[in-house]
Amino acid sequence: RKEVEQDPGPFNVPEGATVAFNCTYSNSASQSFFWYRQDCRKEPKLLMSVYSSGNEDGRFTAQLNRASQYISLLIRDSKLSDSATYLCVVNMRRVTGFQKLVFGTGTRLLVSP
Amino acid sequence: SAVISQKPSRDICQRGTSLTIQCQVDSQVTMMFWYRQQPGQSLTLIATANQGSEATYESGFVIDKFPISRPNLTFSTLTVSNLSPEDSSIYLCSVEEQGAGTGELFFGEGSRLTVL
Numbered sequence: 648r649k650e651v652e653q654d655p656g657p658f659n660v661p662e663g664a665t666v667a668f669n670c671t672y673s674n675s676a677s678q679s680f681f682w683y684r685q686d687c688r689k690e691p692k693l694l695m696s697v698y699s700s701g702n703e704d705g706r707f708t709a710q711l712n713r714a715s716q717y718i719s720l721l722i723r724d725s726k727l728s729d730s731a732t733y734l735c736v737v738n739m740r741r742v743t744g745f746q747k748l749v750f751g752t753g754t755r756l757l758v759s760p
Numbered sequence: 761s762a763v764i765s766q767k768p769s770r771d772i773c774q775r776g777t778s779l780t781i782q783c784q785v786d787s788q789v790t791m792m793f794w795y796r797q798q799p800g801q802s803l804t805l806i807a808t809a810n811q812g813s814e815a816t817y818e819s820g821f822v823i824d825k826f827p828i829s830r831p832n833l834t835f836s837t838l839t840v841s842n843l844s845p846e847d848s849s850i851y852l853c854s855v856e857e858q859g860a861g862t863g864e865l866f867f868g869e870g871s872r873l874t875v876l
Contacts, residue, residue, distance in 0.1 A: 681864070690867035690868060690870050691852075691865075691867055692867070693864045693865070696864070734802060746856075748805070749805075750802040750803040752802040753802055
């Protein structure tokens with residue numbers, strides 16, 4: 648089983664739509680979670696961290712379910728500029744104390760006019 | 761946030777040769793991370809480079825193939841040796857903001873390698 652699994656998509660949605668991405672992780676000892684955004688031929692950039700209580704940043708809402716080892720990202724009122732690949736990232740702190748960020752394969756979103 | 765410069769941004773190399781990628785950060789950082797992103801794939805950690813010590817390699821990556829230097833707190837190089845077409849990939853340097861403890865990584869723009 649992959650450490651971090653995502654539906655690769657693509658998700659094709661019209662402008663204004665609401666879209667949700669899911670991600671599961673295998674290591675129950677994982678400590679922190681993130682969604683990164685990667686535009687075509689660009690480097691990944693942090694979109695938002697994911698907290699146990701759930702968190703919202705404008706049109707973006709992230710949620711974490713530790714019991715089910717499941718993370719989600721909800722995008723409301725989709726914009727054309729939201730078209731990108733969204734990477735689910737899990738921080739697995741090792742016994743040495745150093746962290747290792749494990750990236751999912753990403754979910755591609757295409758927002759059309 | 762850290763600003764990271766990578767060189768070269770892209771290169772085309774012949775099989776059997778080597779390519780060295782440079783990564784320069786605008787601030788001092790303890791650890792620098794080297795990732796690989798193969799076509800259509802996500803990022804895979806190659807190794808963690810600490811200043812003043814040997815790099816720590818992930819499973820499936822070895823020092824002979826991916827030697828790393830870390831001469832100071834703002835600079836690192838990754839060499840991809842004895843190139844084969846399977847090494848065609850984007851190589852990314854990244855750092856965590858010093859002292860932040862947030863787990864957020866900042867990435868260079870990547871070095872796109874094509875091996876013929």
